[in-house]
Amino acid sequence: MIVVRDLVKHYRAGDGSVVRAVDGVSFAVEPGEMVGLLGANGAGKTTTLRVLATLLAPTAGTASVAGCDASADPVAVRRRLGYVSATTGVPDRLTPREIFGSFGRLHGLDGAALADRVDRLVAALGLGACADRPAGRLSSGQRQRVSVGRALVHDPPALVLDEPTSALDVIGARDLLDILTGLRDAGHAILVSTHRLHEIERRCDRFVVIHGGRVVAAGTRDELVGPGGDLEQAFFAAVSAAGAR
Amino acid sequence: MTDPIPPAAAPGRFTAALAIARRDLVEFVRDRRTLFVTLLLPMVTYPIVALASALGLRTAVADIESRAATATLAVAVTGAEALPFAERLRAAAASPPRGGPAAADWPAGFEIEPLPDPVANRALASGAADVVVDAPAGTLAALDGDGTATVTARLSTSRDAEPGAARLWEALVANVAADTLARRARGAGLPRAFLEPLRVTFPDGPAAAPVAPSIGPTLVGSVLVLLAVLTLTGAFYPAIDAIAGEKERGTIETLLMAPCSTLQIVLGKFLAVFAITLATLAANVLSIAATGAAAVRMLPAGMSMEIAHPSAGSLATLVAFVGLAAIAAATCLAVTTASKSGKEAQNTLTPVILLVSALAGTALLPGLRGKAWLAAVPFAGQIVVSRLALVGAEGPAPGLPVPVLVALSLASAGALTALLLQGTALLLADEDILFRGPDAAPHGLARPARRKVPSVAQGAIPVVAGLALVWYLQGLAPGDLRLSIPLHQGIAVILPLVAMLAWQRVDTRTTLGLSFPGRGPRGAVTLVGAGLIGAGLFFLSAALLLALGGGDGSPAVRDLTRRLLDLLGNTPWWLSAVLMVLLPAVAEEALYRGWVLAAFAGVSPSRGRAVAAVAAQAVVFALAHLLPERMPATFALGLATGALRVLTGSILPSIVLHAVHNAVPLVLVAMAGGPGGEQLAEIATGGATRLPPAVVAAAALAVVVGAGLVGFAARRWDRGRSPVR
Numbered sequence: 001m002i003v004v005r006d007l008v009k010h011y012r013a014g015d016g017s018v019v020r021a022v023d024g025v026s027f028a029v030e031p032g033e034m035v036g037l038l039g040a041n042g043a044g045k046t047t048t049l050r051v052l053a054t055l056l057a058p059t060a061g062t063a064s065v066a067g068c069d070a071s072a073d074p075v076a077v078r079r080r081l082g083y084v085s086a087t088t089g090v091p092d093r094l095t096p097r098e099i100f101g102s103f104g105r106l107h108g109l110d111g112a113a114l115a116d117r118v119d120r121l122v123a124a125l126g127l128g129a130c131a132d133r134p135a136g137r138l139s140s141g142q143r144q145r146v147s148v149g150r151a152l153v154h155d156p157p158a159l160v161l162d163e164p165t166s167a168l169d170v171i172g173a174r175d176l177l178d179i180l181t182g183l184r185d186a187g188h189a190i191l192v193s194t195h196r197l198h199e200i201e202r203r204c205d206r207f208v209v210i211h212g213g214r215v216v217a218a219g220t221r222d223e224l225v226g227p228g229g230d231l232e233q234a235f236f237a238a239v240s241a242a243g244a245r
Numbered sequence: 246m247t248d249p250i251p252p253a254a255a256p257g258r259f260t261a262a263l264a265i266a267r268r269d270l271v272e273f274v275r276d277r278r279t280l281f282v283t284l285l286l287p288m289v290t291y292p293i294v295a296l297a298s299a300l301g302l303r304t305a306v307a308d309i310e311s312r313a314a315t316a317t318l319a320v321a322v323t324g325a326e327a328l329p330f331a332e333r334l335r336a337a338a339a340s341p342p343r344g345g346p347a348a349a350d351w352p353a354g355f356e357i358e359p360l361p362d363p364v365a366n367r368a369l370a371s372g373a374a375d376v377v378v379d380a381p382a383g384t385l386a387a388l389d390g391d392g393t394a395t396v397t398a399r400l401s402t403s404r405d406a407e408p409g410a411a412r413l414w415e416a417l418v419a420n421v422a423a424d425t426l427a428r429r430a431r432g433a434g435l436p437r438a439f440l441e442p443l444r445v446t447f448p449d450g451p452a453a454a455p456v457a458p459s460i461g462p463t464l465v466g467s468v469l470v471l472l473a474v475l476t477l478t479g480a481f482y483p484a485i486d487a488i489a490g491e492k493e494r495g496t497i498e499t500l501l502m503a504p505c506s507t508l509q510i511v512l513g514k515f516l517a518v519f520a521i522t523l524a525t526l527a528a529n530v531l532s533i534a535a536t537g538a539a540a541v542r543m544l545p546a547g548m549s550m551e552i553a554h555p556s557a558g559s560l561a562t563l564v565a566f567v568g569l570a571a572i573a574a575a576t577c578l579a580v581t582t583a584s585k586s587g588k589e590a591q592n593t594l595t596p597v598i599l600l601v602s603a604l605a606g607t608a609l610l611p612g613l614r615g616k617a618w619l620a621a622v623p624f625a626g627q628i629v630v631s632r633l634a635l636v637g638a639e640g641p642a643p644g645l646p647v648p649v650l651v652a653l654s655l656a657s658a659g660a661l662t663a664l665l666l667q668g669t670a671l672l673l674a675d676e677d678i679l680f681r682g683p684d685a686a687p688h689g690l691a692r693p694a695r696r697k698v699p700s701v702a703q704g705a706i707p708v709v710a711g712l713a714l715v716w717y718l719q720g721l722a723p724g725d726l727r728l729s730i731p732l733h734q735g736i737a738v739i740l741p742l743v744a745m746l747a748w749q750r751v752d753t754r755t756t757l758g759l760s761f762p763g764r765g766p767r768g769a770v771t772l773v774g775a776g777l778i779g780a781g782l783f784f785l786s787a788a789l790l791l792a793l794g795g796g797d798g799s800p801a802v803r804d805l806t807r808r809l810l811d812l813l814g815n816t817p818w819w820l821s822a823v824l825m826v827l828l829p830a831v832a833e834e835a836l837y838r839g840w841v842l843a844a845f846a847g848v849s850p851s852r853g854r855a856v857a858a859v860a861a862q863a864v865v866f867a868l869a870h871l872l873p874e875r876m877p878a879t880f881a882l883g884l885a886t887g888a889l890r891v892l893t894g895s896i897l898p899s900i901v902l903h904a905v906h907n908a909v910p911l912v913l914v915a916m917a918g919g920p921g922g923e924q925l926a927e928i929a930t931g932g933a934t935r936l937p938p939a940v941v942a943a944a945a946l947a948v949v950v951g952a953g954l955v956g957f958a959a960r961r962w963d964r965g966r967s968p969v970r
Contacts, residue, residue: 011676011677012677012697012848012849050498050680053498053502054501054502055498055501055502055676055679056676056680057676075504075505075506076504078502078503078504079504081502083498083499083502085495085498085499087495087498088495088496088498088499089494089495089496090494090496091268091272091494091496092494093271093272093275093276094268094271094272098268098271102264102265102267102268103499103503105260105264105267106260106261106264106265106503106504106505107503107504108260108504134275147499150499151499154504
């Protein structure tokens, strides 16, 4: 569903130097699978996800969603992908219902179909009590759920989330991950980037660890973690080994 | 939630734009700042302005009337014939003139006294006497005979003297002369009618004849400029909120993920901002209408606000200003797109609003009102057309009917809006602008972080600083161009640029393009091509200027032309070359094609951003030249030099192009001694009324050949070395 092949993204910094943000990353996420993209700050996670979300053009390699290439046909990718970025906010002066409605219209939904879709999202995300309150007055957890709902309004088969729990407390993070697990079980392909490993250790089917713009480890939890260890130790080991190289 | 939803139909061409516009509009109207600026500001502004103006007018009229009613002229007469001449003056003062200019200046009373010299001098010094007249021996004899009596008069410089004493004294002297003339005519046996060859009577009584003076035409110009500025203000907050606000709130990425082109997103944003701007325009118009109706009652008696075509003129104004609202919305959007936050957008947009307000003000310049092409100039054109529609032509008419001018203004507004939206779409999708970090300094005096080239905002700073310096120092500018050209270049161009280069830590070589445009023949071919374009461009610009507005320019342009001709005629050729060719070419290219263009384009720009940067710096270059008539030519020069810089990566071809462009007048004046010299001199200084078709054709050929040479050399140019490509 989500396929990244030999992805390279270089850009020039303000001082003119070339930054190799992503330097040959490859991985795939199948339908009904949740994959964790792990890496420290500056590892290249956000850049990879932005290329997938058609917000950045790759320097080389490809990123595709449901067979559509992000560079060649960005509009087709956007119709098949839901994207929640690390810095995603919600418009303060609109209510969750209005936010879902406006993005539904952008995706060609209208009338009863749109109203039905908005009602389902409000119910499924537990936003019933605040669906008609301006988003500026919602809690961080509620706002993040609105953000996820906005990405789901067109029912995309693939979902990409960049640090979705970073602004949430423990309960908010658990609720959100419950929602994502439900979506995975319903057949969505989900790619989640995070550096809060303990939250997703038992939730994701597979993990891809990137460091310095390259994949340094990939596999299921059991493949990455040795007997008696945990994901955090495995992550540090992979990153340290890559650093030593 | 995850049930399959009915497959959504692909959004129509404008579905996405309309959905975005609808969403933004809901957001705007829930923002109290926007509502205040849109609706309340005009409702408050016009009544305040009207009240202040009406009160000022009433006070001024009352002041003038009371002065005229109470003015008294104190005259001290000295000299050998002080006594009889004073009597003669008293006689003239006792019989005020029945008509003519003297009657209008007749004071309420006279105090005429013969005084000894020392007393008269003291009175003059203290202001007790407004005038001291010395009547020498023989004055009366000359008056009563047929000679000319010569008296000397001195006016008091004391603050206590009557301010209009000179005028009143002249009125009295004119009356003495009229009395004397009548007496001489009687003495010569001439009939009384001899001195009055024409008399005008008003059969309906004098009250019906003079029309009440109307301040309408004068007022219309100022109100239209205010309307333009306030309409622009209506776009201010919505535009900031529309894109910079989305970036600040972190919602722009979600919008860019919409299944439509960036242009459709920009179109949606534009529609929302345009709608608010139109609402501002409507609120302004309503406020003007209501205030106008109330203000009529506040006018001093005998004054009106009548205008020639209130109904048709208002309709034309409304239509023209819809175009202005569109450009205002598109301009504000385009300017704020490069900003990361609302505050940054506000800082960028404020100087632009001031610059555009100045452009709107140029519509009222006396020499420009009759020019048809001005209708196509954004912000100024709408005012020119509306003013013409409301009060009619006051000087030479533009030669086109008002509906055609309105259509021309609308077409120009539409085309410019479309271009601005395209540019905004290019900027919005630009990765560097979208994802760059905030421009923040650790404290106020810290130098900015080291960069390869300046940021977009840093790019505009020296231009704005230069214009501000020119404005504040204009009072000190000498009239002599030999001094004022270097002074102007120094404070408007060189000083801001040097200050920025010293302060900002940028790569000077990359920013200013300090490299040779290719090795060996390739570089030489590029420079020759640039020179040809420069020469051709001068004549094409001159032809365009003539086609647009004829030979007679505004007083400002005529004055500049006269001074340029004077400079060329009275200065050694090498000094003219330094002042008109070398200095502007090097300094302006370093600032505009170096600093500004590098900032607007960024490091390794996409094709779209490079095009937008060249166009934007050309607009800034044209605006910075301040004279509206010169703007099309300077814009074309900016485009050509900017394209060369981007294409070759070097500043040198741009300098050569600019230098040759500016050198043409010098060459023409040097050749002006030969056959057809006068015409050449006129072309050189922009004073010509037409250009021979052969000259225009040759100029076009030079530009085509020059562009061909540059293109040929640039294709073979090592692309990796160009920093602004």
